[in-house]
Amino acid sequence: MMPLDRFSGHANLYAQFRIDYPPDLYDFVLSSVNERHLAWDCATGNGQVAGVLADFFEQVEATDISETQLVLAVKKPNIRYQLSQAEQTPFADQSFDLITVAQALHWFSVDTFHQEVRRVSKPGAILAEWGYGLVKLGQDLDPILLDFYRNRIGPYWDPQRVHIDNSYGTLPFPFANAQYKEFIIHRTWSLDRFLNYLRTWSAVRQYIHENEEDPVTDFGEQLKPIWGEVERELTFPVFLRIGQVN
Template identity: 80%
Template sequence: MTPLDRFSGHADLYAQYRIDYPQDLYDFILSSTDGRHMAWDCATGNGQVAGVLADTFEQVEATDISETQLILAVKKPNIRYQLSQAEQTPFANQTFDLITVAQALHWFNVKAFHTEVRRIAKPGATLAEWGYGLATLGADLDPLLIDFYRNQVGPYWDPQRVHIDKSYATLPFPFADVQHQGFTIRRTWSLDRFLNYLRTWSAVRQYIHENEEDPVTPFGEQLQPIWGDTERDVTFPVFLRLGRVR
């Protein structure tokens, strides 16, 4: 099966406007990880997770199917980027202390990915899979955002998006010592910053591709009278599942 690449065409937007993850998420993952030698960040995208892991691990391997994303990714001397599918990698058996995949598992053949994880993880290594759901903006704007998400661009989401909405609960996770944890991303953004984040959505990119117009522009005009010219709080719910490879 050919892997889906939904992000090469707007890698510059992705690198500039995608959100990063809270430090307490990384602290939780590291507290459940024994070794600090080798980490693999799968589907690394713009390398934001790899960049954080590089501050703790001796070596970080980071892979993605998008060459364009990797060109723009965070550069550190102990990060090596490679083009690779999640389900079949160039790594040797029993290599990694930690394997991470952020906001990407739903694009994979999950069973095949987990088979590869078992091959290249050290005994007792940690696998951390996480994602984040739809933002909340406040009671005055949330209904408009939900309508945009479900109805205006809803038909343009790939079917896999349902796994994000269900916090990966319907995807298998056959590992030991499983833990589930929730976190919160809090940002204070202008309307323009928020709209550019929306333009990184795969559904928005597909809408633009099929209709040759940007749905975010009229949506922004709809939000403007309520949002105003100030910054406001934007909150994202993060879900994590973590386990040990035995």
């Protein structure tokens, strides 16, 4: 079965308006890595994680199923981008010191991906998988956002979205010394910036495809009297699991 590609059609929006991850997350992950020769960022998207890893590793391999995303991805001399599925890669056995997957594991055949991780990892390599849940806007706007998330565009989410809502709690993680940690991303955004972020959601893109209208436009009008013209502090809850590949 071909993997799902939900992001090529709006790769430019994705590159501009998706969030990046906090430095303390990278510090936590890197503190477990003994060698820093070669890292693999799987489902790299716009290359934001690969770009950070490139500052710490001699070489970074970054893969995705979206050629459009890879064209727009962060460029550094020690990053090599390739089209590849997560579950079947061109890499040699026992290659990597670190493997990362950010906000993408729920799209994979997880057991098959983990088999591939075991094949391409050096003994004792680290696997780090993370994602982030529904953004928090504040008590005045959170119920409105939750209604939009569950009801207006809820039917347009792929079934895999439930794994994000569950912080990957129901997905297997059969690796040694497993650790689980939470982080918070803080951002201060205008309403327009927030609405463009919503337009990167796969459910919003599917809604637009099926209905030929943008649900975010009406939703923005609903938010505007409360949000106003000011910038507002937003928080994104990040969940991480990390383990050793033996």
